[in-house]
Amino acid sequence: MTKPFAQDVRTPRPEHRFTFGLWTVGNPGRDPFGDAVRPAMSPVRIVQKLGELGAYGVNFHDNDLVPRDATTAEREKIVRDFRAALKESGMKVPMATTNLFGDPVFRDGAFTSNDSAVRRHALQKTMRSMDLGKEFDAETYVFWGGREGVETNAAKDPREAMKWFRDAINFLCEYNIAQGYNYRFALEPKPNEPRGDIFLPTIGHALAFIYTLDHPDMVGVNPEVAHDSMAGLDFAHGVAQAMEVGKLFHIDLNAQKPGRYDQDHRFGSEDLKQAFFLVKLLEDAGYAGMKHFDSHAYRTEDEAGVWEFARGSMRTYLLLKEKVAAFHADPEITQLLAALDARGAAPGMRISFLHDGQAIKDEQFDLEAMRAKGYAYERLDQLTIEILLGVR
Ligand code: GCO
Numbered sequence: 399m400t401k402p403f404a405q406d407v408r409t410p411r412p413e414h415r416f417t418f419g420l421w422t423v424g425n426p427g428r429d430p431f432g433d434a435v436r437p438a439m440s441p442v443r444i445v446q447k448l449g450e451l452g453a454y455g456v457n458f459h460d461n462d463l464v465p466r467d468a469t470t471a472e473r474e475k476i477v478r479d480f481r482a483a484l485k486e487s488g489m490k491v492p493m494a495t496t497n498l499f500g501d502p503v504f505r506d507g508a509f510t511s512n513d514s515a516v517r518r519h520a521l522q523k524t525m526r527s528m529d530l531g532k533e534f535d536a537e538t539y540v541f542w543g544g545r546e547g548v549e550t551n552a553a554k555d556p557r558e559a560m561k562w563f564r565d566a567i568n569f570l571c572e573y574n575i576a577q578g579y580n581y582r583f584a585l586e587p588k589p590n591e592p593r594g595d596i597f598l599p600t601i602g603h604a605l606a607f608i609y610t611l612d613h614p615d616m617v618g619v620n621p622e623v624a625h626d627s628m629a630g631l632d633f634a635h636g637v638a639q640a641m642e643v644g645k646l647f648h649i650d651l652n653a654q655k656p657g658r659y660d661q662d663h664r665f666g667s668e669d670l671k672q673a674f675f676l677v678k679l680l681e682d683a684g685y686a687g688m689k690h691f692d693s694h695a696y697r698t699e700d701e702a703g704v705w706e707f708a709r710g711s712m713r714t715y716l717l718l719k720e721k722v723a724a725f726h727a728d729p730e731i732t733q734l735l736a737a738l739d740a741r742g743a744a745p746g747m748r749i750s751f752l753h754d755g756q757a758i759k760d761e762q763f764d765l766e767a768m769r770a771k772g773y774a775y776e777r778l779d780q781l782t783i784e785i786l787l788g789v790r
């Protein structure tokens with residue numbers, strides 16, 4: 399029987415902080431083998447429609463909003479119309495970013511191109527795009543280095559590329575400070591595609607890089623489900639590691655089968671169990687940032703399918719959130735977790751050399767008993783699966 403409030407908890411609302419990109423719902427379905435299958439959708443229409451569906455906001459690359467060749471007058475009109483649409487629907491622009499991959503000038507990268515004029519152009523484009531984002535009060539600025547990489551290591555010394563990348567982020571941090579913008583920068587790792595190999599391929603690479611910057615506090619990460627899945631990694635682990643050091647500034651949600659091209663499918667549509675544990679992690683940690691769906695409708699779809707995709711992305715998140723509550727409320731799961739806590743898994747079970755060094759050195763262990771005892775994870779996982787399958 400459906401509980402009276404059940405419908406309501408499944409209805410996306412702005413307080414859930416769901417966002418989409420102009421480029422996500424606006425994706426026309428072009429791929430390397432075929433043309434666009436859907437007509438371009440105006441930013442104004444996207445804002446109106448997402449507002450109706452209960453999203454919190456919409457994000458953009460500079461050129462999603464203002465085309466590369468727009469005149470000053472055209473730019474002004476676009477900005478005015480977009481602002482009016484946002485106001486009317488109550489939608490926000492929490493994140494902005496730069497398109498540093500579409501223009502052929504970036505074929506060898508932007509901040510890491512071997513051509514120093516390209517590197518300077520990338521900085522100029524980013525500064526201007528940061529200005530545009532601030533016209534809409536964006537708070538997070540994402541750096542996805544889609545073209546920062548190589549097909550052949552004969553092309554450049556990756557150590558030099560790291561230095562250029564660092565110089566660029568340091569430069570833009572200074573711009574952020576000089577303008578009083580207060581952006582939080584979020585680096586988005588991806589292992590490959592569109593380059594053969596991309597620099598800063600994983601969350602771990604990005605985190606290590608951040609601590610070498612002049613303003614590490616200003617910079618965090620924007621991890622994406624598909625990017626870790628492409629590399630066969632456990633996404634929740636990377637997200638957890640970023641979160642634990644206060645670096646989860648933003649997150650890109652979608653779905654992806656491992657070992658494929660970059661699919662960008664609807665959140666939860668592939669590895670449901672992985673999606674469940676991700677939602678569990680975010681909800682248990684009280685993650686209050688934006689949950690951005692960086693994905694798009696199947697190429698088979700028309701506009702109706704696009705809105706079904708958007709609705710489904712948010713609904714699946716909320717359904718998984720209900721499953722997280724069911725997990726925590728399940729008496730048998732609670733019992734199994736309590737047994738683990740009693741064994742030492744409870745939060746706060748920490749040791750230090752100062753307090754425990756001598757005791758641990760002298761401790762007598764009952765190794766026979768320790769070797770013999772299982773952890774009951776089979777049961778725990780089966781219960782999780784049964785919750786997901788709706789029988790508990
Ligand atoms: C991709 C990336 C991009 C970025 C976007 C915003 O695989 O194409 O995920 O969609 O997220 O450029 O930075």
Ligand code: MN
Nearest residue numbers: 622624660692
């Ligand atoms: Mn992606």
Ligand code: MN
Nearest residue numbers: 586622650692
């Ligand atoms: Mn992304």
